[in-house]
Amino acid sequence: MSDTTAPPNHATTHSTIWGVKILGWVNVLLGAVIFIGGVWLIALGGSWYYGLAGLGLLVTGILLNRYMIEAIWAYLIVWLGTLAWAWWEVGADWWAQVPRLVAPTLILVLVLLCIPALRRHPSKI
């Protein structure tokens, strides 16, 4: 599915860009799951990271669905926050970093691949 996120070469002004759409919905879904679990974790006295990151992912997904370039900034904040948090939690223990960094970084790559499409496509506010 990642190849579908590549920006199409033809004019796409008002059509649906499926790669961005799918990525948007996937982020909404993941964000919702992580947010709900994160709130549960906060209620249990655990880390606030998941609640916040889930929210950030949710926002990213919504912005992507509206073709808003702000999605990029939203996710960059999530990712940088994740990086800082992950380092604070376990530092250079790379096995411990796998669940913390690998998936969020893959999402980062996919989100960044949306930039050309978002630039060309008018946002739906």
Added chain:
Amino acid sequence: MTRISPFAAALLMAGTFPLHAQQTGTDTPQNPPAEAPQSDAVSESAAQAETDSAPPSEDVAQIVREVGSDWPYWGGDADATRYSPLDQITRDNVARLEQVFTFHTGDLPEGTAEGKYSPEVTPLKIGDDLLMCSAMNILISVDAATGEENWRFNPGVPNEAIPYGATCRGVSVYTNPQAAEGDACATRVIQGTLDAKLVAVDLETGAPCEDFGENGTVDLWQDVGERVPGWYAVTAPPAIVRGIVVTGAQVKDGQAEDAPSGVVRGYDALTGELAWAWDLAAPEQNRNGPPEGEVYTRGTPNMWTTATADEELGYVYLPMGNSSVDYYGSNRSEAENEYATSLVALDATTGEEVWHFQTVRRDVWDYDLGSQATLLDYQGTPAILLPSKQGDIYILDRATGEPLTPVGELSDLPKGEIEPDFVSDTQPVSEWHTLRKDDLTEKDMWGFTPIDQLWCRIQFHRANYDGFYTPPSSDKPWIQYPGYNGGSDWGSVAVDTERGILIANYNDVPNYNRLVPRDEVTSQPIHKKGAGEDSGSNAEGAADPQEGAPYGISVNAGWRNDVTGVPCTRPPYGGIRAIDLATGETLWDRPIGTARRNGPFGIPSFLPFDIGTPNNGGSVVTAGGLVFIAAATDNLFRAIDIETGETLWSTVLPAGGQANPITYEVDGRQYVMVSAMGHHFMETPVGDEVIAWALPED
């Protein structure tokens, strides 16, 4: 993308999920060492170098064999150090090792034995022969240089006798000091079987020793009570001290309070007659067997692992397990509380207790002592070194049981709500050395992705956890860390007495447990199962009834995510460490086990990184400066530099290497050997091979 990412992450992580291994109380033993001086010189030639060591008493004097060209005891030498003076294979040439032969025992699981094999066998090497047992107790003699079979003897153990796993960790050998060479059974091979027999055969021919018991067999069910196959089984080689064969048995855990006794018995090595019984709850009354019509005290702590023989003092050291019902203790007797999870020294000639040293007070965690203790000289005092599942390593005075290294005490431990009057709020710990890591925190939770890591964090906070020795609970699960796999389990540790280095491999995994209220318990104890019903081979305690206690027990061994099967805690799950014997300080410590066999959804990742897997089985150390060990779930057999911890050589085994290796010499050529037979609980492939490696003959 999202599906991609977890998957990719998973690939990267390669996780490791194998887990745990061990069993609690059930199996394991080893054998006897007597004390023997170790010498660098290879003992004489073939036959066996036997040195007389302080002959104990008259004609029961027992030969103490030396390790070197031979590997005469399960623990290597009589002291169970697992140290060999051989030095042909060195750090410089170990990379040139090549396989010399592989021997197939032919014993593979059939029918109801499928999924229950965990042979764990370590051969002995005496003279020109390798002596071993297969998973189902077939005794086999093999030429140590060629791998050709000399003879075999099959005692015909039925599948129904398999307790938790089909295991025979090894055999022991006894030479009749009165016999002339060539007499039948002058030297005999003795094993305990899964169907609870002692079997003695002639080392030369494999023929049963007719003077031993009934045609070479002694029935250990005698005076134990109702015969329920699989409930009472021997998996460890016996210890032989001053002509007395000492054995305990594995009593399958968690079935019922009214379980077979944990009695430990001594038998005359020549006649098989009962010399004494040590019933910890009635030691005087039952010393020569229970009165007519009675049985040994039911449900008492048992010894499933290998005892250590001390020919010089005439003692035998028993690493005791816990009572039959592991996770609930209010119904236990004072005697059980006194001896459970203790190292007990008995006078091997009389069966009388000399001393005991308890490692857990009021054990409700299944922290059986699983490791064979090692005899050594500690700063001038004859000592015994004892590793525990909690990772603590104690060194005691062999004569008195007094600690020679500092023992601290934890206090104000939580007592829980289940049985606060029973649970102890203090526990001993070794201040000399422990393999145990710090308590878990939420940050230690793991997974392939943020989502499963999040789920494990939620589980972490939903459980009761107050650190080490959190008592059992039923309203919520509780986290037990370290889990019952250790720390150190039946493979025990190896001691390089020349360099003064202790090598310990260990597990680093928690269990996620819950006491199950009686009305929710669905499993039946083993004696109430129908004839056709499987007695089960699931992980120890996975769902045990604990009949007689108000609760059954549910154990998630290794605490794996119930959806993905991925461990909830971060790697490493197992390590190996070198400890300075003089100071107790760590010289090096590293994960053991690569991620090659593990990955998401059970797909091997082939990643060569040392993630640190659960491991089961010990190591061998050599004068050549090498540590040989398999044990991990990556199916590798490896040689590690004892000075640095670096892996210098490794080879892929055809099945799991959950067994202790050995090294020996024939005609001036040094061999290293390990069995590759797999382990159901460790989730490694099953096989039937014993494999030898040596340097190429130039």
